[in-house]
């Protein structure tokens with residue numbers, strides 16, 4: 001079994017890519033909906049949650065873990081690896097490297113939670129992979145909560161998206177990194193504002209390829225999906241069709 005977790009619904013965007021890459025693997029998805037959003041929480045709290053969820057999944061037959069959350073990866077992937085030395089752990093980090101390689105204008109933006117924006121790990125990622133490319137880090141408070149509430153068409157969200165993205169385009173940014181897995185579900189809204197001025201960069205497929213490399217025999221299971229949540233588990237099932245992931249429902253064991 002492959003364990004995948006996030007603060008809530010965001011990691012389902014990664015899960016969808018994982019299922020595409022590993023259609024016969026068995027997945028256990030855990031949404032920490034009792035503590036969502038992580039983006040406005042302290043590093044200590046996020047670390048505690050990641051270690052508790054990692055323990056839970058490892059005790060329930062998960063032999064590979066995917067931290068389908070940039071915020072949790074930034075705060076706690078090292079601690080999680082140290083706690084489970086025998087379990088491969090795949091983290092999700094903003095696609096600074098591909099964006100910096102592809103930019104024509106030499107200016108990229110990364111959309112993240114407040115916690116990721118303040119993390120040392122993001123600073124190091126930029127230092128190590130952006131080279132001479134200018135990186136604008138844009139925290140987007142509230143966006144993950146809109147996704148969590150399935151308020152994808154809320155006019156207030158659309159206005160905030162426009163208010164944050166337009167100044168970045170004015171600065172000449174031509175690649176916009178989705179540095180939070182919840183934001184994948186806002187891609188249509190973002191695309192409307194961005195038009196042809198910039199491309200959105202999502203790492204879900206790259207994470208799925210990395211997981212595929214580590215999966216070994218876990219790739220050959222029964223193709224099932226187990227959904228768990230620390231609060232309102234029924235909302236997780238109901239969210240699938242709203243997030244255009246209705247096809248995953250047939251796998252639920």
Ligand code: DGL
Nearest residue numbers: 010037038039070071181
């Ligand atoms: N989905 C998470 C991420 O990738 C965080 C959203 C939140 O809980 O604030 O960063």
